Amino acid sequence: xxxxxxxxxxxxxxxxxxxxxxxxxxxxxxxxxxxxxxxxxxxxxxxxxxxxxxxxxxxxxxxxxxxxxxxxxxxxxxxxxxxxxxxxxxxxxxxxxxxxxxxxxxxxxxxxxxxxxxxxxxxxxxxxxxxxxxxxxxxxxxxxxxxxxxxxxxxxxxxxxxxxxxxxxxxxxxxxxxxxxxxxxxxxxxxxxxxxxxxxxxxxxxxxx
Ligand SMILES: C[S@@+](CC[C@H](N)C(=O)[O-])C[C@H]1O[C@@H](n2cnc3c(N)ncnc32)[C@H](O)[C@@H]1O
Numbered sequence: 001x002x003x004x005x006x007x008x009x010x011x012x013x014x015x016x017x018x019x020x021x022x023x024x025x026x027x028x029x030x031x032x033x034x035x036x037x038x039x040x041x042x043x044x045x046x047x048x049x050x051x052x053x054x055x056x057x058x059x060x061x062x063x064x065x066x067x068x069x070x071x072x073x074x075x076x077x078x079x080x081x082x083x084x085x086x087x088x089x090x091x092x093x094x095x096x097x098x099x100x101x102x103x104x105x106x107x108x109x110x111x112x113x114x115x116x117x118x119x120x121x122x123x124x125x126x127x128x129x130x131x132x133x134x135x136x137x138x139x140x141x142x143x144x145x146x147x148x149x150x151x152x153x154x155x156x157x158x159x160x161x162x163x164x165x166x167x168x169x170x171x172x173x174x175x176x177x178x179x180x181x182x183x184x185x186x187x188x189x190x191x192x193x194x195x196x197x198x199x200x201x202x203x204x205x206x207x208x209x
Contacts, residue, residue, distance in 0.1 A: 003119035003169035005099055009075050011165055012051070016077035019052050023116070027054070029197045030115050033143035034058050036201050039067075043110040047071035048100055048130060049117035053082025056093060059113065065090035072096035072103045100126035109134045112204075114142035118167045118176050127183055136206035140184055141199060147174045149193030159196060 015022070034055060039045055039062035047055050050071035059069045069091055073079050079095055087093070094106060100120045112134060120126050121142055131138075145163060147156045160170065172178055177200035181187050184202025191198035 003123060005074060005101075005119075005168075007168045008119060011168075012075040012078050014077075015165060016052060016075065016081050019078065019081070020054055023054070026116065026197075029143050029199070030055055031058065033113060033115055033141045033199050034062065036141040036199055037062075037111045037113060037139050039063050039111060042066040044068040044070065044107050046105065046109045046112040046130070046134065048112055048114050049073055049120045050082055050095075051075070051078045051116075053079075053085050053095075055113060055115050056082060056085060057088050060087070060089035060091035060093060063089075063091050068092040068094070068107060070094050070096065070105050070107065070109060072098045072100070074099045101129055103129065105130075105133045109138055111139040111141075114140070114144070116144045116166065117142075118144045118173075119169050121176060121180055122169055122172050124179055127179060131183065131204045132207055134204055136204065137185075138204040139201070140180065140204060141201050142177060142180060143197065143199045144176055145173075145196050146176050146191065146198050148196060152193070155196075 041064040043063045045059050045063055047059055047069060050073050056069060056071055079097055083095055114121050177189050180200055185205050187202035189198055189200040
């Protein structure tokens with residue numbers, strides 16, 4: 001089943017003002033994914049499907065005054081919250097309204113963050129569009145929810161029900177990173193059957209000319 005962009009935009013229309021509160025329990029794992037990017041001063045980093053921009057101040061701090069954050073999302077309401085966030089760092093922040101399938105990035109990035117963007121990392125077309133626009137070897141970190149081991153089926157049922165508002169394509173919910181695993185070099189995933197969390201990392205494979 002393919003993700004449904006229109007459905008996602010519709011879901012986030014009403015959710016945007018309350019989104020940060022509803023998702024506060026994942027702040028720790030978002031921090032872990034940002035740390036996994038090993039950002040350096042002056043880097044350019046992409047926040048793919050940035051939503052309300054919870055990660056933006058953290059990314060901006062990590063790349064510093066000479067750095068740049070390229071953040072995009074198709075939801076105008078989510079971007080509006082991101083735009084209103086206080087700027088705590090001198091890093092340049094570009095907020096772009098677009099899907100990952102169509103986004104045109106204004107600069108070649110050193111790193112890409114996928115924070116709770118299940119629909120997006122299941123889309124080979126979205127990933128191909130992004131990966132052809134970043135530097136060869138760009139660092140990638142992805143985190144979101146995955147299913148527990150099959151014997152924890154009551155917990156998995158609960159996850160499927162509670163994630164209907166955030167995910168339109170449950171394909172690959174056991175191993176959301178499986179498409180990334182085929183596209184990235186040095187791919188690694190930290191997780192276990194007893195958790196709903198994971199952090200996957202790797203590097204964008206240099207594209208053939
Ligand atoms: C669960 S939110 C995550 C937001 C943010 N990254 C975070 O950590 O809170 C998922 C976001 O992905 C966006 N999204 C959905 N489909 C997308 C696509 N095809 N391309 C880019 N963003 C997409 C939604 O609009 C939404 O803001």
